[in-house]
Amino acid sequence: MAVSEDRKYTKEFIYNLLEEIKGKTLGEVDKSNQFARTKKCGKITGIAGDVIEQSVFGYARDSKQECDIEIDGVLTELKTTGVRIPKSDLEKVKGKTGSDYNVYLAAKEGISITGVTFEPDIQHDFMTSHFWEKSEHLLIVFYEYKSYDVVSSSEYSKFPIVDYCYNRFSDEERGKLQNDWEIVRDYLQSVYDKYRTQEERNENLQGFTHVLRPDLLLIELVPSFKKKSTGSYQKPRYRLKQTFVDYIVRGHFNKSRTATEVKLKESFSSFSQLDARCHTITEKYRGMTFSQMKEMFGISTSVTTKDFGSKCVLKMFDADCNKLNQISDFKKSGIIAKTITITPQGGRTEDMKLKHIDFEEWSSSNIDFEDSDIYIYFCEHSFLCPIFCEHDKIDPSKTTFEGFKRFAFDEDFIDKEVRRTWEDSRNLIYQNKLKWEYLYDARGCKRRNKSGSYMGAPNFPKSSEYEVFFRGGADVSNDKTRTEVVNGIKMLPQFFWLKGSYVVNKLQTLTYL
Structure with missing residues (x-):
């Protein structure tokens, strides 16, 4: 693979070029009038x-499966990606500028690398x-997506270019990427070996991206492989997960992160290796009680504390x-560790609090479900569940460790349950049917909580009818903590939750690792 002479640069030239545009908006550096197309x-x-490609570097965009540029003889892929301050950190950045501000920046999305090649005999190694070839050496330019709403392409002209970095993956990360790619x-290859014609292969590849998703650590395949109304097939691309890109972004802007980063002493390069590690741990500790583990591990915390199992x-x-x-090994891969306590009969666990809801995006009419934050969240994340069994409600010291189970959300659950919550809640907002529902006592009077405020909640999807539902999050509920405002209704910051009964039923279908 080689690039044309006009795409060969020195590192010094790149440094001067990109340093010159830092702090400027995309519109200010748009010499090739890209934003004129948005009219x-x-x-x-x-x-x-x-x-960045056509106005800053000065070369035409193409769709070739080759690296974009060469820097001092090294083939390099140029990527431009958005970063922004998570809503949860907005209070922390007030009054801050420069590096003190940038340290809170996080990835807005994953990074698309290249299309999946459907000739495995060619792409074998x-x-x-x-x-x-396109991910080994990355030059990543970061711009700040200064909005929590989905904006039109013309609005990108107002977004500032923040910084850039040269990224090379560690040997450990390369091993994980290689394992994903080989999966x-x-x-x-198995499909191509089994079916002789292209049409048979395409028919049997439909939905394969969802089949493989639970096994991929750092990459995802988007969009899904499916037949379009035209008769052609929508083909996926390799994309670095947002969780992994977020790890890269935070590592770039927070140079001290490595000093406090928590890594497993024995890492894993695939889910199968993680499963094997969990199996070994289970073989060693299964059946041990809280009191036995407290003594063995020298844990000073009381067995009655909520996070003792963790x-x-x-x-x-x-x-x-x-x-x-x-644990960084979990964060990179989108693995959420949730301890689960069951009864000897295998029932009962709490609802799972997942993520804060971004209502600017939620109420935007310019976004499709497949591009939504909640869709990406459920696609990219999986759960690793250490299971404990409570044998005595009064005496938690008798609670035993049972083992690990792991699950990801399948296509059916995402397309039905997650989409249902997304669509129904958005319809409440669009159709002005969102309302506050008070709680009443037996006499028909509004109930008050301990803070003196009237009890109630907005009529968003509830756990009584939805597997994925809304619930407010705050230590107390009063006028001061009801900081979220949707359609003029003040409420607590809202989170989406996963119903506990769904988790129990899901876990009962799975064997221990």
Whole structure:
């Protein structure tokens, strides 16, 4: 693979070029008039990348499966991606500028690398694959997506260019990427070996992206492979998960992160390796009680504390941190660790609090479900569940460790349950049917909570009717904590939750790792 002479640069030239545009908006550096196209077409996918490629670097955009540029003889892929301050950190950045502000920036989305090649006999070796050739050396330009709403392509002209970085993956990360790529390759190869005609292969590949998703650590395949109304097939691309890109972004802007980063002493390069590790741990500790583990691990916390089980699991993994979800190996891969307590009959667990709802996006009419934050969340994340069994409600010291189960959300659940919650809640907003529902006592009087405020909640999807539902989150509910406003209705910040009964039923279908 080689690039033309006009795409060959020195690192010094790149440094001067990109330093010059830092702090300027995409509109200010748009010498090739990319934003003029938005007058005729309101939505232009990848317009930020077009500006960087055609206006800053000065070469025409193409769709070739080859690296974009060469820097001091090294083939390099140029990527432009959005970052922004998470809503949860907005209070922390007030009055801050420069690096003090940038340290809170997070990835807005994943990074698309290249199309999946559907000739596995050609793309057989990872080290010579299009995917690795285009991801081994990345030059990433960051712009700040200064909105929590979905904006038109023309609005991108107001977004500032924040910084850039040269990214090379560690040997450990390369191993994980290679394993992901080989999972895709082997699946495609099996289909090509089994079916002789292209039409048969295409028919049997429909939905394969969802089949493989639970097994992929750092990459995802989007969009899904399916037949379009025209008769042609929609084909996927390899994309680095948003959770992984977020890890890269935060590592770039927070140079001190590595000093406090928590890594497993024995990492894993695939879900199968993680499953094997969990199996080994289970074989060693299954059946042990809280009181036995407290003594064995030297845990000072009382067995009655809510997170005692989590502390036991951290000791099992030999992880030096306070929470399972602080482990970088889990964060990169979108693995959410949730301890589950069941009864001896296998029933009962709490509803799971998942993520804060971004109502600016939620109420936008310019976004499709497949591009929504909630869709990406359920696609990218999986749950690793350490299971404990409560044998005595009064005496938690008798609670035993049972093992691990792991699950991801299948296509059917996402397309039915998650979509239903998304559509029904949006319809309430669009149709002005959102309302506040008070709670009443037996005499028909409005009930008050301990803070003196009237009890109630908006009529968003509830756990009584939905597997994925809304619930407010705050220590107390009063006028001061009801900071979220939707259609003029003040409410607590809203989170989407996963119904506990769904989790129990799901876990009962799974065997222990």
